[in-house]
Amino acid sequence: MSYLELLKLASTEAVVVVTALVVLAIGLTTRREATGVTVATAQGDQNVGGSSSARTNAICSFIAALGLAIAIGTALMLPRKATLFSGMLVITPLTSLFKIICMALAFFAVLLTKSEKSLRHPGEYLAILLLATVGLMLLVSSEELLMIFIGLELLGLSLYVMVAFDKTDVRSAEAGLKYFLFGSTSSAFTLFGISLIYGMSGITSLAAISEKLATVSVQPLLAVGIVMTLIGFAFKIAAAPFHLWAPDAYQGAPIPSAAFIASGSKVASFVVLGKIVLVGFAPLHGDAAWHAMVAGWSPVLAALAALSILVGNFVALAQSNLRRLLAYSAVAHAGYTLIGLVAGDREGFSAALFYTTTYAITLVGAFGVVALVRRETAGDDFSNFSGLISRSPMLAGCMSIFMLSLAGIPPLAGFFGKFYLFSVALRADAGHGLLWLVAVALFGSLISLYYYLIVLKVIFVDEPSLAIASSPDHLSPDLLQRIAVAVLAAVVLFLGLMPDALAAGLLAAMP
């Protein structure tokens, strides 16, 4: 193994890291009018300093987007199969596909950043976003516990900073602190769990662990190790008892950060969680069927899934802020996705990945709409959305596509995702053992329909509240971001009409 070969196989990551450094350097060297810059309320007082900061933002976003596009190009040119250092860096069609998906999601997050006027240091923000993307790619493409942990930490540290980035907003600081405290505690648990697994198997590569574990029964020590390892991932995907950070982070963080947490971070966490349980812990599958529970990881994930679906949907009913509602619905969706992993074969994994990918695309789009509405009305409560149809039919249309897809209404991607998940779960066991989980999920979807429809009612039926209607400035023309939202809505519609485009690719890419 020469360094040149390593660089060639890790070229995608290298390109993104270099882009991050370039963006960082531009952010540092562009002259800032340090005093008296009020960019936060961009409307009237766009003085010299404000426009120069906006220009920096535009340049940095452009370079970040360009770097991601180049990196996607290099990802397409990777060899079909390669393994480095006994699994630390693995290249398969699956990892390449998800590297590209992660970078595409980061690309849309960069587009959202461009119009975020409250960010005072766009260069640094984008650099951290790109480095977080590197963390995503490492997570996706590693089959070795040490490397997975470093990837988790790289992603986590970047996200803590991104959540707390807006220092003019108290909510952002609160969200950052909560996310940091929960995150560091849960990664301590994961590290402890990994060390127990390593202690029992003497190795950190997932395939070798599965060989070692095939000969042992589920001892108490192994059970502790598995449960502790899963805690960190349950935190990252915001599954129910570990979701307490989510509402504050979704509501308080700058919008691109929230969109990134809800999309890229979630997709990568599901990929790596799936690899750990399906490859590493494969011999300890257990059984989550209601009539024959067997100890293993699948009953643990089944319990997490059921709890997430119930807690997420019921608490979401009581929300009056759209971002908080999205956060609780994210908890519920993490629960649905876990069902695929509980079903636990190739098809279950690909159903889970299909669902989480479409969910991520939907949420980035929804956050794009929230960002545009928030710029205009300076808020994201339901009242800010009332009568959106009369102000901007295009945004209202896109939002209704996203909400209906989340609710699982037929022609959209969310419907097929749920259908695929539930049918896989029913087929997984000869005696329909996972029927209880599917029943819980169907019940949850029924509840969720209510609050998604409330959002649509606010947008289409409610009268615009007076303060907003009298505001002279209608939606400021931010063409790029509107195009991005429209593209995402089109993708959601397309994946609903022709799910095979992604689902068949996923299934073929499964090892």
Next chain:
Amino acid sequence: MPPFLFWLFASLMLVFGAAVVLNRNPVASALSLVVSFLGLAALFMSLDAYFVGIIQVLVYAGAVMVLFLFIIMLLNLRAEEGRRINWLAATGGIVVALILVIQIFSVIGHFQAARQTFPSLERSTTDDVWNIGALLFSNYNLPFQIVGVLVLVATIGVVLLSKREPR
């Protein structure tokens, strides 16, 4: 290492580790952490991991903790001293921690290999600095470099979040 020394250093670590949390004065907390690190370094030495032990003293007990002390003294932190301990919360925390410790002990008690004596390691022919270096530049090269990126993120984050913004 004789067992007597192991118990001495281990208890030193635990006592001063507890003192870090219990002390209300931040300077005393930081100094307790230094002593706790020294005990840990001695334990590493007893495992023949001389390099790790020395790094523990040089980097953690030396550089990192001196920086901690500087910052504590510069900022003149006094807020902690006056605060009362909330006994209800403290008891709750202790109970949860105790339950976890009991669980872990009972689980480890069930583990066969935990009761056997540990096989003595064979002495390596090369010294451990050489071994660590060889591993870092061969098998663990990729994680080594990624940790560099991770430290970069931490640096940028700390500078950004602690920087004072003009109003």
